[in-house]
Amino acid sequence: MIFAAGLGTRMRPLTDTCPKPLIPVAGRTLLDRALDLGRDAGAGRIVVNTHYLGNRIAAHLAGQDVAISDExxxxxxTGGGLRQALPLLGQGPVMTLNPDVVWTGPNPLTALNAAWREDMEALLMLVPLARATARQGAGDFAMDTQGRISRWGDHVxxxxxxxxxxxxAQxxxxxxxxxxxxxxxxxxxxxHGIVHPGGWCDVGYPDAIPLAERMLHG
Structure with missing residues (x-):
């Protein structure tokens, strides 16, 4: 599932007339970059949720094998949106992706699939705060030697x-x-968590776009 329903307030004024997932970075929209990752990782079905300027996203996805969960x-x-989309996603674990980030290196979804175990209920891709390009604020999680995560630490x-x-349902x-x-x-x-070994950029505000493009161009 790709979360594309946000208002994109941090990205204004670019999002005054364009939903954030359709903002281009290095010539390709954030949403298309996320779709590439999902397809490359072998996702059996892809769902995109929509809200703000959802008609623009629906038009962009027209003709593609992508289901839309409109809000x-x-x-x-994110929690309520995922729960609403479950009938479209089917049974079992779900891969979720925020489109407003850009990655270099291994496909994070492929890496998550390879590391997933049946005793897990969540496996998050983490990025060390020191390598989190354009990140604003502190880290989100710490991780122990068994890969279990806890709140607050030096990983994003x-x-x-x-x-x-x-x-x-609870x-x-x-x-x-x-x-x-x-x-x-x-x-x-x-x-649990695993650490992404490549580049990562939070494309959450306009000044982050050139940082992401510089990272993509190496």
């Missing part, structure tokens, strides 16, 4: 993961972040 009223955030969530959605809110699900899994020691 026309209240934006559901890279925006790619594999997660079992079963416990979404969260009563309609609108909620996947952070709520992660907290449940962390408390039970069922959330």
């Amino acid at each position: 026309p009223g209240t934006i559901l955030d 969530y890279g925006g790619a993961q594999i997660i079992r959605p079963d416990r979404l 969260i009563p809110d309609r609108v909620f972040s996947l952070n709520h699900l992660w907290d449940l899994l962390i408390a039970d020691g069922r959330a």
Whole structure:
């Protein structure tokens, strides 16, 4: 699942008339870059959720084998959005991807698939804060020697993961972040991480675009 429903407020004024996933970086939209990663990793089906300027995203995806989970009223955030999309995604673990980041090096979804184990409920791709280009703020997680993650540390969530959605049913809110699900899994020691060895850039605000393009061009 690709999360494409956000308002893109940090990316204004570029997002005043264009949804953030359709902003180009080095000649290719962020959404198309995310789709490339999913297809290259062998995703059996791909779902994109939409809200802000969703008609523009739907038109961009027309004719492609991609399902759309539209959120026309209240934006559901990542947790609520994933739960709404489950009928389109099917059974079992789900790969999720934030399109507003750019990667170099190995495909993060392929690496997650290779590291996934049946005893896991979440496996997050992490980036050391020191290598997190254009990141604003502190780290998100620490990781122990067994790969289990905990809150606060010197690793940033890279925006790619594999997660079992079963416990979404335990969260009563309609609108909620996947952070709520992660907290449940962390408390039970069922959330893990691996570290991306390549480049990563947070394309969350306009000044980050040239940084991402410089990284892509090596």
